[in-house]
Amino acid sequence: MNRRKLLSLLGMSPALLAESRAAAQQKSASKAAAPDAGQGKITAVNPKGTPPPITLIPMAPRLDTLDGKTVYLVDTGFHGSDMLLHQVEAWFGRNMPNVTVVFRRKAGPYAEDDPKLWKEIKEKGNAVIMAVGH
Amino acid sequence: MGIPSAPMITKAFKDLAILNAAKRGMPHERICFTPHPVWGKTPDELRVYVDGPDPVSGKPLMKEIVDALTVPLSDDEKKSGIVSVSVGPPTFTDTADNLQEFYLNNGYTDFLPIILPTQEKVDAMLKGTGHKPDEVVGKMAAGAYPAWSYTVRQVAASAVMAGCRPEYFPIVLAIASSGVASLFSSTNSFAFAMIINGPIRDKLEFNYGIGALGPFAQPNATIGRAWTLMSKNLGNGGIPGDTYLGSLGNNLNYNNVVIAENEDASPWPPFHVQRGFKKEENVVSLFRGLGVVPGQVARGSSANENVQFDYQMSDLFSTFTGFFGALIIADPLVAIRLKEQGYDTKEKLIAWLYKNTTQTVKDYKSRNYAYLFEYPQALQGREPFATWYKLPDDAVIPHFPRPESFNIVVTGGQTNAYPQAGNLSYGVSVSIDKWM
Numbered sequence: 001m002n003r004r005k006l007l008s009l010l011g012m013s014p015a016l017l018a019e020s021r022a023a024a025q026q027k028s029a030s031k032a033a034a035p036d037a038g039q040g041k042i043t044a045v046n047p048k049g050t051p052p053p054i055t056l057i058p059m060a061p062r063l064d065t066l067d068g069k070t071v072y073l074v075d076t077g078f079h080g081s082d083m084l085l086h087q088v089e090a091w092f093g094r095n096m097p098n099v100t101v102v103f104r105r106k107a108g109p110y111a112e113d114d115p116k117l118w119k120e121i122k123e124k125g126n127a128v129i130m131a132v133g134h
Numbered sequence: 135m136g137i138p139s140a141p142m143i144t145k146a147f148k149d150l151a152i153l154n155a156a157k158r159g160m161p162h163e164r165i166c167f168t169p170h171p172v173w174g175k176t177p178d179e180l181r182v183y184v185d186g187p188d189p190v191s192g193k194p195l196m197k198e199i200v201d202a203l204t205v206p207l208s209d210d211e212k213k214s215g216i217v218s219v220s221v222g223p224p225t226f227t228d229t230a231d232n233l234q235e236f237y238l239n240n241g242y243t244d245f246l247p248i249i250l251p252t253q254e255k256v257d258a259m260l261k262g263t264g265h266k267p268d269e270v271v272g273k274m275a276a277g278a279y280p281a282w283s284y285t286v287r288q289v290a291a292s293a294v295m296a297g298c299r300p301e302y303f304p305i306v307l308a309i310a311s312s313g314v315a316s317l318f319s320s321t322n323s324f325a326f327a328m329i330i331n332g333p334i335r336d337k338l339e340f341n342y343g344i345g346a347l348g349p350f351a352q353p354n355a356t357i358g359r360a361w362t363l364m365s366k367n368l369g370n371g372g373i374p375g376d377t378y379l380g381s382l383g384n385n386l387n388y389n390n391v392v393i394a395e396n397e398d399a400s401p402w403p404p405f406h407v408q409r410g411f412k413k414e415e416n417v418v419s420l421f422r423g424l425g426v427v428p429g430q431v432a433r434g435s436s437a438n439e440n441v442q443f444d445y446q447m448s449d450l451f452s453t454f455t456g457f458f459g460a461l462i463i464a465d466p467l468v469a470i471r472l473k474e475q476g477y478d479t480k481e482k483l484i485a486w487l488y489k490n491t492t493q494t495v496k497d498y499k500s501r502n503y504a505y506l507f508e509y510p511q512a513l514q515g516r517e518p519f520a521t522w523y524k525l526p527d528d529a530v531i532p533h534f535p536r537p538e539s540f541n542i543v544v545t546g547g548q549t550n551a552y553p554q555a556g557n558l559s560y561g562v563s564v565s566i567d568k569w570m
Contacts, residue, residue, distance in 0.1 A: 003162075039229035041228055041229055042227070042230055042233065042252055044227075044237075044251050045225055045287075045291050046221065046222055046291075047237075047251055047292055047367040048367050049283060049284035050283050050284060050288070052219070052280050052282070052283070053218050054157060054158075054280075055216055055217075056213050056215050057159035057160055057214070058212045058214050059160060060139070061138070062138050062203060063204050066200060077506065079173035079505065080171075080172035080174065081172065083180055084180050086177070087177065087183070087184040088184055090184075091184050091196050095196070107510065108514060110506070110510075112510075118135050121135060121137060122135050122136065126137065128135070128139040129140045129142060129203075130140070131142035131143075132142050132143060132168065132172050
């Protein structure tokens with residue numbers, strides 16, 4: 001499924017998308033409304049809860065080039081992430097040797113924040129590659 | 135951070151990664167994908183991943199990563215502001231058959247027939263509580279997602295759909311107020327359980343006798359089901375690939391493990407009293423873990439032996455993941471026998487189990503959950519993991535990190551002395567009376 005279709009499933013409003021989930025649901029409901037003989041129509045409530053609005057975060061400006069820059073490789077702690085990132089590190093060594101690569105394992109279990117590391121990266125790094133989910 | 139980033143995710147989590155980034159404000163985040171899995175691959179195999187294509191886009195993976203960090207942003211990627219999220223119109227009108235189909239096709243159900251939440255039925259459910267229909271009950275998320283909120287009225291819809299009677303509604307509201315979803319995103323396929331304590335067990339005719347854990351009473355069946363429907367509808371859980379990733383799934387998720395404690399037949403204080411409530415209070419206590427297993431097949435269970443339930447349980451628990459706890463679900467005959475054998479309090483039995491359910495450090499370190507969750511804590515100096523990781527491989531350590539990992543509940547009909555056990559951790563106890 002492509003990104004646009006996925007995001008429409010999320011129900012994001014037409015400000016970002018051509019068609020919202022709500023509109024799709026209304027269409028779907030009326031499509032399902034071919035009444036069976038002898039059955040009257042009834043009304044039932046929508047059982048869904050209330051999702052929070054989404055605050056869009058502008059993405060950070062990109063770099064002109066990685067040449068001469070410092071890229072942090074951040075291991076989330078999932079099995080094999082460190083080995084994968086060491087292969088990424090080796091790739092930079094072979095293909096973009098002017099890039100300084102710094103490997104770090106994020107502190108704590110994977111779902112925990114690591115503000116100390118984010119501070120270090122902000123002070124000393126130019127970009128981040130983070131891996132990986134399983 | 136204000137620094138360009140390129141997240142790498144394995145292909146199996148494509149939808150999750152895109153949708154979760156969107157929910158957190160970056161619907162166009164430049165996510166790069168590797169083949170799946172990474173776990174268990176050799177360095178040479180991972181080099182092939184890195185030198186090869188992104189399996190989603192088909193482009194060379196490392197070129198995609200470099201581009202993610204260097205290609206200028208599009209207008210969409212620079213957007214800020216608030217975006218509303220719609221869940222559709224407040225009501226749907228159609229024939230009953232078509233509405234059943236519509237609710238099923240839109241993921242509102244557990245794929246079993248439901249009671250349609252008509253306005254009349256929802257209004258009747260609302261009479262089961264003194265709380266106002268528009269009162270906000272709480273927030274729920276099925277994992278590391280932004281939580282959804284819900285009102286008493288919205289909870290009532292799921293309670294109706296599950297087949298609850300209005301008098302069950304305070305228990306459903308108490309569960310909803312906990313914010314604990316019974317469908318969790320983990321790939322582990324979690325299971326959930328609840329213990330019901332207090333006079334409400336008799337008032338609503340919960341079954342805590344013969345077949346206590348089976349499909350033999352309406353409150354046991356429908357309140358557990360309501361938890362799962364709430365988790366889907368109020369917490370947006372249970373969407374495979376998005377908010378649910380359990381590889382195998384879990385059959386217990388249909389109505390969860392509902393345990394009304396057999397308080398009168400138990401030789402020990404009931405569970406909620408252990409948690410600081412009074413005996414006459416009505417309380418629901420929630421658990422999370424991996425499932426429930428039988429306890430009949432372990433040591434000392436032959437007909438001619440003096441059954442050693444303590445050893446039997448310890449054997450069983452040594453096969454559990456220590457990341458979750460151990461919930462002993464004891465028939466009253468088991469509990470009474472244990473008391474006769476000297477365990478006059480639950481605490482005494484728990485102390486024995488904690489001390490005698492052990493493992494070697496080598497075995498502990500080889501466990502998946504230890505590496506993923508406890509090794510990082512050991513590095514931060516958190517106990518007991520920091521000490522455990524410093525010990526030699528042949529050192530013997532407890533199988534569970536602390537005595538509080540064990541819990542005991544008594545239920546069942548005393549037709550035989552059989553225990554069951556959940557690899558389940560205690561989460562929270564919530565007053566039902568507050569939602570009357």
